[in-house]
Amino acid sequence: MDASKKGSSPALPLVVVAGNPNTGKTTLFNKLTGQRLKVGNYPGITIDRHLGKIKLTKSGDIELADVPGAYSLAARSEEEQIALLASCGSGGYPVPDVVLVVVDATQLTRNLYLVVQLLELGRPVVVALNMVDRLHAPEERINAEAMEKALGVPVVPISAKDGQGTDQLLLTIDRVLQDPTSAICESRWKPNETLARDVEAVRLALPEDWHCGDDRRSQAVALWALLSVDDDDELKGIPDNVRECVAARRELAAKESRDIDEEIVRGRFDWIDRVAPTFLQEFKQTKSTRSERLDSLLLNPWTGFPLFLLAMGVLFQSLFSWADPGIGAVETAFGWLGGKVGEWLPEGFFRDLITEGIIAGVGSVVVFLPQILLLFLFVTIMEASGYMARVAFLMDRIMRLMGLNGKAFVPMLSGFACAIPAIMATRTMERRRDRLVTMMVVPLMTCSARLPVYTLIIATLFPANMYFGMPVQGLLMVFMYVFSTVIALAAAAVLSRTLLKGPSVPLLMELPPYRMPDLRTVLRETWEKGRVFLTEAGTVILVCTIGLWLLLSFPKDAELDAPFDERRAVAEQTLTGEAQSETLAVIDQEQAASHLRNSYAGQMGRSVEPALRPLGFDWKIGVGLIGAFAAREVFVSTMGLVYGVGADVDEGSSSLRDRIRNESHKSGEKVYTPLVGMSLMIFFALACQCMATIAVVRRETDSWFWPLFMFGYMTALAWGASFLTYQGGLLLGFE
Amino acid sequence: MTPLPCLPRGRFARLIQVDGDRGFRRRLLEMGLLPGTQVRLLRYSDVHDLVEIVVRGCHLTLRGAEAGQIMVEPEAA
Structure with missing residues (x-):
């Protein structure tokens, strides 16, 4: 070759x-x-x-x-x-x-x-x-x-x-x-005499590289310009003289009370209607079609909404329960891999980088894949079958109150799984403004990465008893979901009336006939979107996880280690058996905690502490929040590191819960009270702690303004709401 | 001559004229909603917020407010 x-x-x-x-x-x-x-x-x-x-x-x-x-x-x-x-x-x-x-x-x-x-x-x-x-x-x-x-x-x-x-x-x-x-077709429609003059005028204004000297093509492009160019269009690369020429011809036509748009469109349709009877034998339809019969069920207010909610219920349920075995398998596989590689490699920086940085980092990305593939599978089936347009039909009114497009519903719902595919799903909306409003609020929805954090906080700090016959912990979880949804809708309503204000664009949507989706096409599209998630979000999360690991592990200071080594030597000489190993474990934990305190991340945590004090957080929580910027669920393992119980903890770990419950300030007061827990959850609900989301918004909007704006407003919102929760709670006498 | 959303459900009508924003009007024209074309009103969503119409065998949905700018002449039932 x-x-x-x-x-x-x-x-x-x-x-x-x-x-x-x-x-x-x-x-x-x-x-x-x-x-x-x-x-x-x-x-x-x-x-x-x-x-x-x-x-x-x-x-x-x-x-x-x-x-x-x-x-x-x-x-x-x-x-x-x-x-x-x-x-x-x-x-x-x-x-x-x-x-x-x-x-x-x-x-x-x-x-x-x-x-x-x-x-x-x-x-x-x-x-x-x-x-x-x-x-x-x-x-x-x-x-x-x-x-x-x-x-x-x-x-x-x-x-x-x-x-x-x-x-x-x-x-x-x-x-x-x-x-x-x-x-090449010869027998096409021809503009009438007056319209032909408009076309000719615009044609002469076209730049050379638009028509390449081809008469037919320059006429076609001139027709296109007459129909498309407008004062408020968002077209790119239209020369000023073409704009002026089109505007002048349109003005002239308006004076003669002609309508250029209608003349062009009618010219084409007239030609179609003239030739169509030679090959099309239309049949006057009397019976309603299968699609119409289905629609009378699915678009009927009495049956359509319950069926829609049922479909969404199945989607939701599957995202959380069907994906579970997949998530479990991914976690086990990466845990096993990390363990094996750890055994093979000699101890040291390189091993830690590979097991704690890279393998754990890749694992934290792949763990989202089962949910994301399921979500994309549903979205693709809904689109290919024609049901998506019906969803927009059903939800249009509610969404419009919030300044959103009916098509924003599915991205918002997807946000409950992960903001990244949800932001990519906004591509179904035609208008940039609609896409932007949706993208800006989707990250407020309770995504699955927040769940481990909520679970840890709720299970650690709130009682497991019943309140009015309902479990307190379950109610709190439901509250977090409702809270995030209400805030997201409110944010959309505010944004669409202020920063992203624009004329409400008329809706014109086709309700295509229902079709059985082609399995191979659906699977291929699903996989394609999953692949984009892996490569786009994956690289960002991976880099952040490794960066975070570096911040947490460095600098390694030999001077700080010396006292621990001394204590260890003493313990080994004076103690025996169980007492010795217990003391050694305590020394190890204290050494890890001291490491963390002096690590770059620890220094960052301490430097942001003054800003976090009013929210009830100390510098250790600050370290956890910094860690959560790589991905929210990293908070749990960072807290494991912070409290010296190891990084391989999960939200169900009882040793981590005990450490958190017993953590006290120097004054002897407990660091974590239910009020601090509430403030922390509110912060997690609202803060934009996800580098991958920022990267995807940056790519989808092709600008730095929108991701930075999103980060800014969400962080401000989170700080403000946490402040109100904590200080307000203190004033009301809560702990 | 009546605004499109005032048609009874299932009724056929001829399109007389379309008003409104230029971009929207152009899109309507390009979907085949030219004066003289036959349209059929198929369905209203709740409180006439959206209407579904059939034009040239194609099902389209638009909001009541904008559909109100489309004038039609009902055909004999």
């Missing part, structure tokens, strides 16, 4: 796959590329971009890339703009050799609107007519041959789900790559 041809070879023919949302585009993409599918990102913004390579008989290797699902190429935002850029190959995107457009046969005329726009661009187009097997009634027919004639480009009926027709589709693409002119 020629080595120079390895890696990215720009010479490969490129086929881009476009289509409306919910047309089975992803399923077809998976079917065509098989195992050779890669998921990447569009540069600068976070929309998943699928890439794949396939081999054709005549054309050899070709590259496949998807275009984000869209109803139209017209755009208001940078995200929507990609559909145009990727379809025609401009703004840094390679020029496609074939545009493959997937259309849903059951909603043909609406799908054809996008097809018409792609035909206008002048690139070779192949139409994949998907779901022909699912037309509403046997009377409804689509004649693919007649459709080919009407559109002037190849049309291949397929069923993406069971792979029917994909061979024919590949043959057609192969043929078109050999003979591109056979797939």
Whole structure:
């Protein structure tokens, strides 16, 4: 094999796959590329971009890339703009050799609107007519041959789900790559005379690299600009003279009481309606469809809400109980691995780094994977089946009161498992503002990393007795969940009315027909999202855990160790048997505690103590809070280190609980009272103690402002609320 | 001529005109809601907050306030 041809070879023919949302585009993409599918990102913004390579008989290797699902190429935002850029190959995107457009046969005329726009661009187009097997009634027919004639480009009926027709589709693409002119449409719609003048004016204002001297393409882009450019759009890279020209033409049209938007859209639909009867035999539907019957159950206020709550109950239950065996297995596996490696390696810095830093660090990331995969599995099934849109329909009103989009519900719910996948799940929202509001409040939800902390505090500091026939400890746990949800919703309401204020955007959402999701596509998407979590969040958590371990273990000061070694020598000489080993253990613990006090983390803890005093925390809790910034559950093992009972404790460890209960200030007062515990839990509920979340927000927003803002407001909120809890509690006479 | 949300459930109507914000109007047009097109009102969510309509075989949902800017002429039942 020629080595120079390895890696990215720009010479490969490129086929881009476009289509409306919910047309089975992803399923077809998976079917065509098989195992050779890669998921990447569009540069600068976070929309998943699928890439794949396939081999054709005549054309050899070709590259496949998807275009984000869209109803139209017209755009208001940078995200929507990609559909145009990727379809025609401009703004840094390679020029496609074939545009493959997937259309849903059951909603043909609406799908054809996008097809018409792609035909206008002048690139070779192949139409994949998907779901022909699912037309509403046997009377409804689509004649693919007649459709080919009407559109002037190849049309291949397929069923993406069971792979029917994909061979024919590949043959057609192969043929078109050999003979591109056979797939360029000539008989398309033409703008009327007045509109043609507007198009011409904008066309002349376009920069050279937008049209590459191609007349058809420059006309198509001019039409796009007329529809898309607006005073308040969020498009990127539109030259000022194009903006001015569009504004001038629109103003002129308004004076003549013409409406350019309607003229363009109508021109296209008129053409569709004129040619459609030659290939589409529509059947006037009289009976309600299966989807409509399902909706009358699932969208009905009386039955829809209970069924929805039931579905969410199952999801919730599974996140906590079904994931348990998986979590247990991960913990056991990493514990075993750490133990084995510890046996093999000689004692010293290197062994500690590997076992306590790296293995424990990787373990603390992988332990989240079972829950996250389950969560993504549910979200993907909900999306692929069409139920997600119904959830947005049901929840829209409640969410809107909080200034959130109906689609924010699932990310918020996912936040109960982990904020990282929840933040990635906000990608289903089209508007940046909606995404930002949701991202800013999701980390307030009680994620599973907070549970070990709550469990430790509640079980240690609160009585196990009953109160009004209910267990105090259970009630407190429920309270923490309710508290976090209320604060998150309130924060959303405040943010959306202040910093992220914006005009409420009208909702226009399709309720796609219910479909049985394709198992392989669902599993692949689930795994893909899990992989992103592992690589993105995983590296951050790992680095933080190792950093934390270094802070806790250094500096190692020989002078500080000397008195302990002396005491040890004395104990070994004067004591025997059990008394000796007991004394030695006490000395070991005291030495560890002294180490910690003088470690960098201990010094940091002591330097932040003045800020934590008013909340009822001492410097040792401060060390735990610093540790919790790597990941919240690290608090438990850090406290184990702080109190010299070892790092391998969990929230159920009775030795750690006893140490915490008995810990006193120099004055003899107890450090931990139920009030301190409450203050600490409130702090954990609200503080943004998760580096991985910050890293993911940084990536998703492509800015430093939003992650820093999130960190700032959550920390301020946590400090304030803890302060109120502790000081208010003291005033009211609580302990 | 009545606003779309005033249609009785299940009723067919012809679209007369669409008002409102330009971006929203354009999206409606592009989903096929052009004057003259047949629409059917399928469902209201609680207290008419959302409406679900069928246009060109496609089920769409919009908020009552915005749907109120769409004027229709009911067809004979």
